[in-house]
Amino acid sequence: MTRVVLVGLLLCVPLQLWLAWDLRDPDRTLKEQLVHFKRLLVDGVDWWRRWYFRSLNSVRSLWRKTSRYNLYHEECPAKEVEMYRMSKGFFGQSPDVRPYRPDYLKLRIGQVVRVDNFENPGVIISWDLYARAPEDWLAEKYGKNLELRKEPHYRVLLGQPNSKEVYVPQRQINVLKATQVRHPKVSEIFHGFDGAQYIPKERLKKNFPLD
Template sequence: MPHINAAAALQICMLLSALPAQYFISQWYGTDSAQRIQITERIIASWSSFTKSHLSLDAWTDCLKLWLSKTRSWYHGEKKTKMGDNEAETHSYFAESTHVHSPKPQYIQFSVGQVIVHKRFGYSGVIVGWDVKAKAPEEWLQHNYPPAKQDLKDTPHYRILINKANGFGKSTAYIPEEEITIIMGLEVHHPDMKAYFSGYDGSKYIMQPWLKKIYPHD
């Protein structure tokens, strides 16, 4: 039995449909041969256009390329969105969030720009941000606040640039309010000071405009 491929089968179907098509054309449009020829030519042209648009290999290739392009765009868009969400979540930790801290709760005792001394460790530094309660990865919270200190997680926390003059080793800290003592007349030396502050008035550091927008009440 001879093998018939898809193209040959399609041609056979077209030939078999030609006679019924001519019959229906003659029934619909009478015996006017010129009119029948015109209608037949239109049908052939429409069929040719249909096969080129939907049945040709090039048409299917174009459709596949379009689908792959849309799928790729969707995938990278979703990936970028997730990465953006993860990055935003990361930067919300340790008082690094850029959302405007307003209104300022009355129980937040200290302000950005004030110079502090750590009560237990003795190092000095300057406040560059605060959270109404500890915002950090769960692993960090579990490590720093064992069961006996769980209550501290719900107290205000401050981000500190540590004074390099202390030789403490760390450059920043994130500490609860109860560990802070405010002092005046002490200048802090840290490579990032100019990024956060424009000057020092003897009692506190003056915030840069971008930081003042985040902490308008400090």
């Protein structure tokens, strides 16, 4: 993208100067014409330079907004966004071990569930005792509802045809029985299905030892 803008810059400056030079005042002396052309050259280059950096900043701003949209709406995030998630521990991505399970935590990793507003089943791959997410995401989703923010949240891998991950409060989840989830990532996280739920592999089991 930067190269395209740069090529446009290089092409437009000579065109602007050519048009300005072509429309020069015939009553001016040669010296006045040269001074005028020099001023056009300096002003033109300066204008296009500022335009170039404004355009570049606009592209960067659009990229940041797109990345945040992907992060908050669970839409195939880029690798950089995924690393950001993990480093902040947002959306169930914290690598910290969950050393205990309070009574109000009703669900476990590996359980097959149905999430409100989604028809296809999913499997729980992580949980937090309360919503861990950026403040602006929480404000947009829950407003001032502190009860929802403090409720346990689960990261759920939804099967086909949605095939995405969602981060939802406990009240929006219902457990399913004898149901499997079709998603290529399932085999990367779990050993298999035992007829009731999925058996986590060692890495996941290490983070959730009591599940």
